[in-house]
Amino acid sequence: MTDLPGIVITGASGRMGQMLCATVAASEKARLVGAVERSGHPWIGRDLGEVSGGQPNGVIVTDDPLEAFSKAQAVIDFTAPSATVEFARIAAQARCVHVIGTTGFEKAHLDALEPCARHAVIVRAGNMSLGVNLLTQLTRKVAQALDADWDIEVIEAHHNKKVDAPSGTALMLGRAAAEGRGIDLEENTESGRDGITGARKHGAIGFSAIRGGDIVGEHDVLFATAGERIVLRHIATDRAIFARGALKAALWGQDKKPGQYDMMDVLGL
Ligand SMILES: NC(=O)C1=CN([C@@H]2O[C@H](COP(=O)(O)OP(=O)(O)OC[C@H]3O[C@@H](n4cnc5c(N)ncnc54)[C@H](O)[C@@H]3O)[C@@H](O)[C@H]2O)C=CC1
Ligand SMILES: O=C(O)C1=N[C@H](C(=O)O)C[C@H](O)C1
Numbered sequence: 001m002t003d004l005p006g007i008v009i010t011g012a013s014g015r016m017g018q019m020l021c022a023t024v025a026a027s028e029k030a031r032l033v034g035a036v037e038r039s040g041h042p043w044i045g046r047d048l049g050e051v052s053g054g055q056p057n058g059v060i061v062t063d064d065p066l067e068a069f070s071k072a073q074a075v076i077d078f079t080a081p082s083a084t085v086e087f088a089r090i091a092a093q094a095r096c097v098h099v100i101g102t103t104g105f106e107k108a109h110l111d112a113l114e115p116c117a118r119h120a121v122i123v124r125a126g127n128m129s130l131g132v133n134l135l136t137q138l139t140r141k142v143a144q145a146l147d148a149d150w151d152i153e154v155i156e157a158h159h160n161k162k163v164d165a166p167s168g169t170a171l172m173l174g175r176a177a178a179e180g181r182g183i184d185l186e187e188n189t190e191s192g193r194d195g196i197t198g199a200r201k202h203g204a205i206g207f208s209a210i211r212g213g214d215i216v217g218e219h220d221v222l223f224a225t226a227g228e229r230i231v232l233r234h235i236a237t238d239r240a241i242f243a244r245g246a247l248k249a250a251l252w253g254q255d256k257k258p259g260q261y262d263m264m265d266v267l268g269l
Pocket of ligand 2: 103126127158159162166167168169170216217218
């Protein structure tokens with residue numbers, strides 16, 4: 001036994017779940033103490049190390065989040081919106097830091113997180129990488145400096161298994177652009193263009209999504225006006241960047257008061 005914070009990974013068999021389990025297991029700053037999957041998943045009841053193709057590590061995959069969270073100081077959760085809301089309630093009960101990487105939330109999901117954050121620390125971000133969080137700040141600054149004659153478009157590309165669009169990152173970038181420009185994002189969003197759409201609405205922030213192959217995640221913020229364009233770009237080539245950020249957030253949250261935080265808080269940006 002050590003004093004290192006114990007961490008549970010939900011959605012342990014997922015693309016991010018596997019990366020997170022490996023990142024926490026390899027860390028000298030935390031212990032991997034639990035792995036959760038949905039009921040009926042073939043990994044339930046099996047040793048995580050073995051099902052991941054390595055040596056047994058003594059972590060048995062469970063579908064009982066309360067049992068897993070009660071032994072932990074933090075939960076890292078990259079699953080699906082409805083699962084994340086349920087995990088937030090249980091993490092609040094267990095007083096665990098809840099790091100949420102899940103994207104695709106609707107307003108009702110986000111509203112449901114609020115009462116949980118009265119009892120536990122929640123760190124939530126559509127992208128946990130340092131690069132994207134810096135890009136978000138740059139986007140806010142550039143949007144602040146330019147007037148509405150500069151059209152803003154957020155273009156994102158992801159792998160063909162991604163289920164939500166626009167990506168959580170695209171929404172983060174769009175929100176930062178709207179804040180920089182001093183407008184409401186929801187009232188000024190233009191997305192899903194198809195057919196005779198009419199001319200672009202002046203001052204709108206546009207979103208386009210590409211899905212294909214194994215693209216990890218690419219985001220452009222385009223500022224276009226008559227005669228010139230600026231493109232701010234981030235390209236992720238390895239999911240380890242998200243896992244490293246999530247682990248950093250789980251450790252950062254250990255001595256914080258209950259409430260909702262994001263990666264800007266964690267990174268001090
Ligand atoms: N914030 C960030 O930096 C990043 C966020 N993401 C987001 O993370 C989420 C997951 O992405 P992927 O790993 O690619 O998806 P995935 O589909 O590979 O994995 C999701 C996992 O969650 C599990 N799951 C679903 N419901 C569950 C439940 N009720 N209980 C336990 N496990 C449950 C599934 O069985 C699956 O193993 C997505 O929303 C994605 O957009 C992905 C990468 C980076
Ligand atoms: O689903 C993914 O893969 C990713 N999701 C996040 C998002 O929705 O922005 C972050 C990253 O781009 C990968």
